[in-house]
Amino acid sequence: MTNIHPTAVLAEGAKVADDVVIGPFCYIGPKVRIGAGTRLGPHVTVQGRTSIGERNHFVAQCAIGGKPQDLKYAGEESALVIGDDNTVREFVTINIGTAAGSWVTSIGNRNLIMACAHVAHDCVLEDDIVVGNNVLLAGHVRIENRCIISGGAAVNHFVTIGTLAMVGGMARVVKDVPPFMVFEGSKVRGVNLVGLRRREVEPKSIKQVRDAYRRLFADDAPTVLAMQEMEAEGELSPETSRLLAFLRDMERGFQGRYRESLRRPNAS
Secondary structure (H helix, E strand, O other), X not given: OOOEOOXXXXXXXXXXXXXXXXXXXXXXXXXXXXXXXXXXXXXXXXXXXXXXXXXXXXXXXXXXXXXXXXXXXXXXXXXXXXOOOOEEOOOOEEEOOOOOOOOEEEEOOOOEEOOOOXXXXXXXXXXXXXXXXXXXXXXXXXXXXXXXXXXXXXXXXXXEEOOOOEEOOOOEEOOOXXXXXXXXXXXXXXXXXXXXXXXXXXXXXXXXXXXXXXXXXXXXXXXXXXXXXXXXXXXXXXXXXXXXXHHHHHHHOEOOEHHHHHOOOOOO
């Protein structure tokens, strides 16, 4: 394999596609699988039971597949699964899952994880997500498709960030963030109009989502009553229906975190 730098170390048992590029001073553990077209820059460590798909780029100094920062972790054979076409920038850390969670930390496709971000155990990142510099994702966080998490945001364990949501820089996220919304500071501040328009969502549907924001988050009327009124009116767009379903899940959750209502005993 001519694409492996002579200073890199591949442990016995590691399986790497023939065209994978591995830069200087990398370490690849014995249970690692790396798919075709993936590139590892200098000083990248990949360990644990980690499966990496095709055409990913780990720029430099990443720590991938490390043990969870969870005191209950007892060395179980949990895993990390990464899809295709992701870019992982300098000093990013991504941990494997735990037995108390889903056993797997999962990263989907076409995501950009910027420098110094941390993805903790049992997180699920779907597709086409941007995770900004220094973002901290605690354990069991789920980020749905096409979200943007701006630099320095800290996300509490078991939080879900809904599709096409945008989280502002330095935000403190302790409960679920509804889809299509802009979340800044510690609350929902508006509608992600730019994201909706880029997705070419129909103007009629965007107008309905904006009206839903006003009725659900900006008016003085109780949210539950507003939801009931909107559902009774009928003819909801797919985006508005998704928003209301998400809020229903939040109601069933713990302190506004739906995934926490699904937690297994002793999870953290």
